[in-house]
Amino acid sequence: NAGVTQTPKFQVLKTGQSMTLQCAQDMNHEYMSWYRQDPGMGLRLIHYSVGAGITDQGEVPNGYNVSRSTTEDFPLRLLSAAPSQTSVYFCASGRAGTSPGTEAFFGQGTRLTVV
Amino acid sequence: DAKTTQPPSMDCAEGRAANLPCNHSTISGNEYVYWYRQIHSQGPQYIIHGLKNNETNEMASLIITEDRKSSTLILPHATLRDTAVYYCIVRVPYSGGGADGLTFGKGTHLIIQP
Numbered sequence: 001n002a003g004v005t006q007t008p009k010f011q012v013l014k015t016g017q018s019m020t021l022q023c024a025q026d027m028n029h030e031y032m033s034w035y036r037q038d039p040g041m042g043l044r045l046i047h048y049s050v051g052a053g054i055t056d057q058g059e060v061p062n063g064y065n066v067s068r069s070t071t072e073d074f075p076l077r078l079l080s081a082a083p084s085q086t087s088v089y090f091c092a093s094g095r096a097g098t099s100p101g102t103e104a105f106f107g108q109g110t111r112l113t114v115v
Numbered sequence: 116d117a118k119t120t121q122p123p124s125m126d127c128a129e130g131r132a133a134n135l136p137c138n139h140s141t142i143s144g145n146e147y148v149y150w151y152r153q154i155h156s157q158g159p160q161y162i163i164h165g166l167k168n169n170e171t172n173e174m175a176s177l178i179i180t181e182d183r184k185s186s187t188l189i190l191p192h193a194t195l196r197d198t199a200v201y202y203c204i205v206r207v208p209y210s211g212g213g214a215d216g217l218t219f220g221k222g223t224h225l226i227i228q229p
Contacts, residue, residue, distance in 0.1 A: 004158070033216070040221075041221070042202070042218075042219035042220050042221055042222070043159070043217070043219040045216050045217075048216065058216065088156075090158045090159070092158070092217075099208065100147050100164060100166065100208040101164065102208065103161035103164075104159075104161065104217055105161075106158030106159050106160070107158050108157055108158055109156065109157065109158055111156075
């Protein structure tokens with residue numbers, strides 16, 4: 001059981017390049033999301049999905065696109081990278097249901113540098 | 116989500132109990148206290164949660180005051196691997212465990228000293 005897997009772990013992009021950060025989970029979770037974490041800051045929500053075919057914006061969505069064609073995968077696309085998008089990106093997943101014990105599971109992160 | 120206040124950093128000797136405080140004076144009756152931690156360069160990890168009773172699991176204990184305005188996370192025998200940033204989050208239980216919107220503040224940086 002791998003949990004939440006993010007690829008790549010590290011990436012350097014030039015300004016204006018595009019790329020896709022991959023996220024896959026094998027826990028059959030309905031909820032998936034992307035966060036970014038800048039140095040010395042907490043995590044900020046970029047986009048999230050409550051199921052296949054359903055996505056919505058979080059706190060900082062500009063410059064990022066997402067789609068959710070399967071339950072397992074939730075890729076994050078940068079169409080034209082900017083230095084302001086230099087950050088560590090975390091993917092998370094969670095099971096639907098409001099049981100208090102429901103927890104969010106996070107991937108190990110992708111460290112992105114835009115030069 | 117109710118606002119929380121945590122000290123920015125704390126030290127603890129290896130093998131001793133680490134007690135991490137969290138103030139949440141505006142907590143409402145249906146909000147739970149959740150703790151996550153983030154070891155350097157890794158994704159956050161769930162630790163424990165509670166409503167009003169003290170809770171214990173294999174990782175930690177959570178003590179919530181009777182008025183629920185503050186709580187303490189206790190790591191009973193801290194090891195060097197417990198060095199991390201610890202986040203206290205107060206919220207109602209969300210579907211998806213909050214994967215669609217956990218609010219992480221700056222947390223407490225706990226440093227375990229050898």
